[in-house]
Amino acid sequence: MASGWFYVTCLVLGSLGSMCVLFTVYWMQYWRGGFAWDGSISMFNWHPVLMVTGMVVLYGAASLVYRLPQSWVGPKLPWKSLHAGLHLLAFIFTVVGLVAVFRFHSHGNIAHLYSLHSWLGITTVILFASQWALGFAIFLLPWASLWVRSLLKPIHVFFGAAILALSIASVISGINEKLIFSLNNATKPYSSLPSEAVFANSTGLLVLAFGLLVLYVLLASSWKRPEPGILTDRQLLLQLGPGSRPFPVTYVPVTVRQSYEPW
Numbered sequence: 217m218a219s220g221w222f223y224v225t226c227l228v229l230g231s232l233g234s235m236c237v238l239f240t241v242y243w244m245q246y247w248r249g250g251f252a253w254d255g256s257i258s259m260f261n262w263h264p265v266l267m268v269t270g271m272v273v274l275y276g277a278a279s280l281v282y283r284l285p286q287s288w289v290g291p292k293l294p295w296k297s298l299h300a301g302l303h304l305l306a307f308i309f310t311v312v313g314l315v316a317v318f319r320f321h322s323h324g325n326i327a328h329l330y331s332l333h334s335w336l337g338i339t340t341v342i343l344f345a346s347q348w349a350l351g352f353a354i355f356l357l358p359w360a361s362l363w364v365r366s367l368l369k370p371i372h373v374f375f376g377a378a379i380l381a382l383s384i385a386s387v388i389s390g391i392n393e394k395l396i397f398s399l400n401n402a403t404k405p406y407s408s409l410p411s412e413a414v415f416a417n418s419t420g421l422l423v424l425a426f427g428l429l430v431l432y433v434l435l436a437s438s439w440k441r442p443e444p445g446i447l448t449d450r451q452l453l454l455q456l457g458p459g460s461r462p463f464p465v466t467y468v469p470v471t472v473r474q475s476y477e478p479w
Contacts, residue, residue, distance in 0.1 A: 236273055387420070388420045
């Protein structure tokens with residue numbers, strides 16, 4: 217039953233993540249003039265799309281790789297590679313999104329990094345880059361000993377969740393900042409809540425809902441990867457294949473030896 221709820225939650229997350237990206241694209245296309253790569257405001261429009269896609273949706277998907285029950289058995293290297301690869305893809309999207317906004321600012325003689333949104337965003341990106349480099353060096357490459365990985369794992373997990381929370385804060389503050397700048401001199405100001413503001417605010421709520429659900433899955437104890445040396449009945453069923461039941465299910469953890477690398 218717990219496994220069934222996990223996959224239902226994954227389906228909801230996939231839907232929410234897709235909506236976050238599609239809503240952001242529609243906002244930029246319908247109300248903000250579409251996309252270009254020429255230093256104009258249309259180049260800026262890539263920034264929110266790429267940041268939402270990279271720092272929220274792809275980052276959230278990468279964070280949940282080790283919650284998949286299939287990752288609990290057998291060699292962990294393929295799952296490590298998937299985890300690192302999704303994070304790298306998220307980082308590439310993020311870098312391109314930053315290039316878009318910095319080039320737009322330079323083209324329009326606009327100051328860089330002066331708002332709270334920009335401070336939050338650049339702090340998040342720096343932490344993300346540091347976290348990925350540390351994870352690649354310690355957890356993906358084979359040189360680090362198990363005690364070093366055990367020591368750094370709680371730090372790695374904490375900053376992983378913290379970066380996602382900071383990403384959500386950055387996106388929400390960015391949506392608010394964009395609306396204030398765009399609607400400040402418009403016929404219908406932000407305070408009158410025109411249709412663009414309603415749509416963009418709704419996009420922010422979708423981002424918040426996606427992020428909070430990812431954090432819930434990360435923190436749910438029943439969906440965490442079991443500690444090394446502990447193999448549950450669900451893991452045994454995964455090892456034996458679909459339809460197999462090696463013993464009556466009692467949901468009592470069974471201690472066994474594991475020959476593969478646990479971290």
